[in-house]
Amino acid sequence: MYTVDEIKNNYKKMSDSQIEKIALFESKGLRKDVINILRSEIKNRKLNSDLLNWVNAETKAFKEQEIIELKNKISNLTCPNCLNNTTKLSGFEINKIISFLVYSKETNQKKVLCKNCGNKEKTTSILQNLFFGWWSRNGILATPYLIIKDLINLFYSEKISDRILVKMIEGNTGYFRMNGTEKEILSDFINKFNEI
Ligand SMILES: [Zn+2]
Numbered sequence: 001m002y003t004v005d006e007i008k009n010n011y012k013k014m015s016d017s018q019i020e021k022i023a024l025f026e027s028k029g030l031r032k033d034v035i036n037i038l039r040s041e042i043k044n045r046k047l048n049s050d051l052l053n054w055v056n057a058e059t060k061a062f063k064e065q066e067i068i069e070l071k072n073k074i075s076n077l078t079c080p081n082c083l084n085n086t087t088k089l090s091g092f093e094i095n096k097i098i099s100f101l102v103y104s105k106e107t108n109q110k111k112v113l114c115k116n117c118g119n120k121e122k123t124t125s126i127l128q129n130l131f132f133g134w135w136s137r138n139g140i141l142a143t144p145y146l147i148i149k150d151l152i153n154l155f156y157s158e159k160i161s162d163r164i165l166v167k168m169i170e171g172n173t174g175y176f177r178m179n180g181t182e183k184e185i186l187s188d189f190i191n192k193f194n195e196i
Helices: 004-013 016-029 032-044 049-058 064-075 115-132 137-171 173-179 183-195
Strands: 089-100 103-114
Touching: 004 032, 016 032, 016 049, 032 049, 049 173, 064 089, 064 137, 064 183, 089 115, 089 137, 103 115, 103 137, 103 183, 115 137, 137 173, 173 183
Parallel strands: none
Antiparallel strands: 089 103
């Protein structure tokens, strides 16, 4: 492991754009003492002060209780797909595989939807995989694996949902810290999350 002084020297040698990149995309994973080095580099170089605010927000991890509250707020939102709020929102994993001759492509998308919409999307993706997954050498091997995995996972849907929501919250600490967790903000966020 590098000593604090070694890290300090490394950071000093970096260009402004390297520091900006670390601040924007990697600050969450840094050790506390390294975050302090990053902070002082941003200050000393007089980089955009928003960067410092971002680093502060991004590295202020949510406590367990905060995550539970945020998860509750999210599951009580209106469904971004059917606009109903008859059932609570959950996290769904939509796996797709499409094969054609030598080509095969697998995608894995996480979505937050109501039970009806989520189950519909899951069923559609499983059926699509059954029809379109097989038609390449890779697909012949990958499709049954994916279909069986999806079918087994139906029994663990709550656990998977919880994992998706927690990962989504922890992965976007800075966004929520800076924008707040009002209903509108969360709805807007879920819409964007589902599009990725
Ligand atoms: Zn819905």
